[in-house]
Amino acid sequence: MAHAAGIALGLIFGLDADLLRIVRLSLSVSLSAVFLASALGMPLGAALAVYSFRCRGTLIIVFNALMGLPPVVVGLAVYLLLSHSGPLGALGLLFTPGAMVTAQAILVAPIVIALTQRAVSDPWNAYGDALLVDGASRLRAIPVLLAMSGAGLLTAFLAGFGRAIAEVGAIIIVGGNIAGVTRTMTTAIVLETSKGDLPLALGLGMILIALSIAVSACAFYLARRGAHP
Amino acid sequence: MTRRILCLLALALLATAGPARADSPFITVASTTSTEQSGLFAHLLPAFTAKTGIAVRVVAVGTGQALRIGERGDCDVVFVHDKAAELKFVADGFGIGRREVMYNDFVLVGPKIDSAKLAGGRDIAAAFSAIAAAKAPFVSRGDDSGTDRAEKRLWQAAGIDIKAVGGGWYRDAGSGMGPTLNMAAAMDAYTLSDRGTWLSFRNRRDLEILVEGDKRLFNQYGVILVNPQKHPNVKAALGRAFIDWLVSPEGQQRIAAYTIDGEQLFFPNASPGG
Numbered sequence A: 001m002a003h004a005a006g007i008a009l010g011l012i013f014g015l016d017a018d019l020l021r022i023v024r025l026s027l028s029v030s031l032s033a034v035f036l037a038s039a040l041g042m043p044l045g046a047a048l049a050v051y052s053f054r055c056r057g058t059l060i061i062v063f064n065a066l067m068g069l070p071p072v073v074v075g076l077a078v079y080l081l082l083s084h085s086g087p088l089g090a091l092g093l094l095f096t097p098g099a100m101v102t103a104q105a106i107l108v109a110p111i112v113i114a115l116t117q118r119a120v121s122d123p124w125n126a127y128g129d130a131l132l133v134d135g136a137s138r139l140r141a142i143p144v145l146l147a148m149s150g151a152g153l154l155t156a157f158l159a160g161f162g163r164a165i166a167e168v169g170a171i172i173i174v175g176g177n178i179a180g181v182t183r184t185m186t187t188a189i190v191l192e193t194s195k196g197d198l199p200l201a202l203g204l205g206m207i208l209i210a211l212s213i214a215v216s217a218c219a220f221y222l223a224r225r226g227a228h229p
Numbered sequence B: 001m002t003r004r005i006l007c008l009l010a011l012a013l014l015a016t017a018g019p020a021r022a023d024s025p026f027i028t029v030a031s032t033t034s035t036e037q038s039g040l041f042a043h044l045l046p047a048f049t050a051k052t053g054i055a056v057r058v059v060a061v062g063t064g065q066a067l068r069i070g071e072r073g074d075c076d077v078v079f080v081h082d083k084a085a086e087l088k089f090v091a092d093g094f095g096i097g098r099r100e101v102m103y104n105d106f107v108l109v110g111p112k113i114d115s116a117k118l119a120g121g122r123d124i125a126a127a128f129s130a131i132a133a134a135k136a137p138f139v140s141r142g143d144d145s146g147t148d149r150a151e152k153r154l155w156q157a158a159g160i161d162i163k164a165v166g167g168g169w170y171r172d173a174g175s176g177m178g179p180t181l182n183m184a185a186a187m188d189a190y191t192l193s194d195r196g197t198w199l200s201f202r203n204r205r206d207l208e209i210l211v212e213g214d215k216r217l218f219n220q221y222g223v224i225l226v227n228p229q230k231h232p233n234v235k236a237a238l239g240r241a242f243i244d245w246l247v248s249p250e251g252q253q254r255i256a257a258y259t260i261d262g263e264q265l266f267f268p269n270a271s272p273g274g
Helices: A002-013 A017-050 A056-066 A071-082 A097-133 A138-148 A150-166 A169-175 A185-194 A198-227 B002-021 B033-037 B040-052 B063-071 B083-091 B124-134 B146-157 B177-187 B195-200 B236-247 B249-256
Strands: B026-032 B055-061 B077-080 B095-111 B138-140 B170-172 B191-194 B207-211 B218-226
Touching: A002 A198, A017 A056, A017 A097, A017 A138, A017 A150, A017 A185, A017 A198, A056 A097, A071 A097, A071 A169, A097 A138, A097 A150, A097 A169, A138 A150, A150 A185, A150 A198, A169 A185, A185 A198, A185 B033, A185 B177, B026 B033, B026 B063, B026 B236, B033 B040, B033 B055, B033 B177, B033 B195, B040 B055, B040 B236, B040 B249, B055 B063, B063 B077, B063 B083, B063 B146, B077 B083, B077 B236, B083 B095, B083 B146, B083 B218, B095 B146, B095 B177, B095 B195, B095 B236, B095 B249, B124 B146, B124 B207, B138 B177, B138 B191, B146 B191, B146 B218, B177 B191, B177 B195, B177 B207, B191 B195, B218 B236, B236 B249
Parallel strands: B026 B055, B026 B077, B138 B170
Antiparallel strands: B077 B218, B095 B191, B095 B207, B095 B218
């Protein structure tokens, strides 16, 4: 354990070029996936809270259940879609970071949708009538409600990011763990474990956890600044 | 909040989309964990890329999966080690121009206590029989890789029907060579490994080589171009350049020059002109 911590510190302070590339790819893939999932999922989640229609209850249950989507299954499905023998093969996305973003966005979207729906429900129940009396349509109420649910959305964002940065099952299938192209923190940890270099694998794991803490801290800092400009 | 999120989204997409575009020519090679994890590719590929400007992207999986990636047209070249499956891959029209590149061998590794008393033996079938007779723990890859298929053939040679074996001493790990070795090290079990992965493996604990040198442990690697007539997206010219380089005197010398702790891992044996 101490040996692993020493390796982790050595890698960080040695500014290892391979490590930097891996860290940058991990962050850009997972952040892109979460932003993509948020851009689609937050309005959708809010709509799910605001509109009432027949299958609404069922949909909410389904999205909550899909929060536990198995990454390997998503990876396999995206692989078959993007494969040259599959329907989207012509895009040439397989074994690229784009494929990894796609897979992670699919994994993260249900989390963002379900948590946003819950976050928006409270202000909707409290102020919904007032918003509608003021003449706003439900559609116009959505951005207002989203703006009121900052803390809940932050939770949705961070839960989604945590899921994306930590998973390996999907990206190792659609990315292929290619050195210098699609190797991320988690796939590198799998590789080093396979090689039996357990201290290095554990050291990388420690760096990954530190990264997650840093992203979470940044998000809280931004959110607080947003709340008190 | 929403506007800030959208701004960040645009930035993040730019950050990922940027470097993916301006790429130099590259090929994708589906290969085995043994060639990647032994460090051979890290030693070999920079020389090829420096000479030709073609980058090689290696997806390292088991031989069975590598061939299926090739069947779907998701790579340009496959570089694997299961001759029977490779010949079938070519016969089925998925690949063309198979060339043999190099060989090494499999080794039977096991714990120092060696409860089945195999150390120093040279007859692999006898060793497998002894393991089964002693019901000593054995970890199998169980992942349809080249090593896994070789192991299954060796059980057959020893006259043991591994599917019918009960008793729990035969463990099917369903994973790559490294995780299988990790598992064998943790439970003091026997396992069959390719020598390349074994030499580069760091977590040996009490494991050591017990049986080696049997002719049946020979492990041939071959390289095949994915058939561009079946999959027009295959970069045939670039892929062929890679194959030609591997079997050229220069490529063969680079393979022979790769050592770990002074021990050579792979032995070039490309047939001239093949």
